[in-house]
Amino acid sequence: xxxxxxxxxxxxxxxxxxxxxxxxxxxxxxxxxxxxxxxxxxxxxxxxxxxxxxxxxxxxxxxxxxxxxxxxxxxxxxxxxxxxxxxxxxxxxxxxxxxxxxxxxxxxxxxxxxxxxxxxxxxxxxxxxxxxxxxxxxxxxxxxxxxxxxxxxxxxxxxxxxxxxxxxxxxxxxxxxxxxxxxxxxxxxxxxxxxxxxxxxxxxxxxxxxxxxxxxxxxxxxxxxxxxxxxxxxxxxxxxxxxxxxxxxxxxxxxxxxxxxxxxxxxxxxxxxxxxxxxxxx
Ligand SMILES: [Zn+2]
Numbered sequence: 411x412x413x414x415x416x417x418x419x420x421x422x423x424x425x426x427x428x429x430x431x432x433x434x435x436x437x438x439x440x441x442x443x444x445x446x447x448x449x450x451x452x453x454x455x456x457x458x459x460x461x462x463x464x465x466x467x468x469x470x471x472x473x474x475x476x477x478x479x480x481x482x483x484x485x486x487x488x489x490x491x492x493x494x495x496x497x498x499x500x501x502x503x504x505x506x507x508x509x510x511x512x513x514x515x516x517x518x519x520x521x522x523x524x525x526x527x528x529x530x531x532x533x534x535x536x537x538x539x540x541x542x543x544x545x546x547x548x549x550x551x552x553x554x555x556x557x558x559x560x561x562x563x564x565x566x567x568x569x570x571x572x573x574x575x576x577x578x579x580x581x582x583x584x585x586x587x588x589x590x591x592x593x594x595x596x597x598x599x600x601x602x603x604x605x606x607x608x609x610x611x612x613x614x615x616x617x618x619x620x621x622x623x624x625x626x627x628x629x630x631x632x633x634x635x636x637x638x639x640x641x642x643x644x645x646x647x648x649x650x651x652x653x654x655x656x657x658x659x660x661x662x663x664x665x666x667x668x669x670x671x672x673x674x675x676x677x678x679x680x681x682x683x684x685x686x687x688x689x690x691x692x
Pocket of ligand 1 (some may be wrong): 665666667670671672673687688689690691
């Protein structure tokens with residue numbers, strides 16, 4: 411989509427999770443995509459008029475890109491029905507948005523459950539937009555153990571729940587919180603503030619946790635994520651199913667930390683499953 415001019419936008423519904431903004435299609439037609447960024451799970455497409463398309467995939471959204479050669483392989487049908495159904499799935503019933511570009515390529519947004527979001531905002535508004543304003547730092551940005559300590563300093567909630575809190579740090583999902591805590595030898599029910607020294611600096615353990623969060627996420631990105639069901643990239647390639655975790659989803663199996671000998675247990679925290687080794691996680 412980058413560097414291409416939008417020549418036509420087809421909306422087959424009025425809404426996803428929320429209604430599309432007024433005149434969405436006409437306001438972005440003719441504009442070029444200058445840059446694309448990610449903030450937490452939001453995609454931000456900067457247009458050449460300063461506006462930004464703000465998009466979120468929700469539970470089941472995906473973009474599939476077809477270059478001009480590929481587009482020719484799909485028979486043109488009436489606009490009410492997507493012609494890309496054989497590639498995007500569901501016979502095209504859930505292809506809600508089509509972006510057509512000046513080079514003949516098409517981006518199709520498919521979303522069976524329709525928890526996705528598409529909004530149009532002004533430049534600078536990303537700092538104050540209600541969905542974005544309270545987001546914490548990006549783990550791959552200039553995030554530090556010191557910053558993490560500051561967020562946890564007075565927190566009495568347990569560390570697992572704090573890691574999932576998008577105001578503390580964004581992008582650490584349930585699986586990776588479990589894995590990072592296991593690697594760091596920290597019990598998921600430990601009170602967050604006990605990982606911060608009296609002077610506000612991170613303890614050794616919190617420094618390890620910070621390093622392990624980054625490492626676990628980097629490794630996950632390398633193997634293509636860990637979606638258990640239906641992740642697909644923009645070429646329609648399905649995600650990886652056989653990701654191996656050290657703690658997550660390994661209830662009653664031996665702990666894989668060297669010389670531990672413990673057994674992985676499952677508990678529930680804030681309605682989510684946590685997997686931990688009670689022997690090496692303190
Ligand atoms: Zn263990």
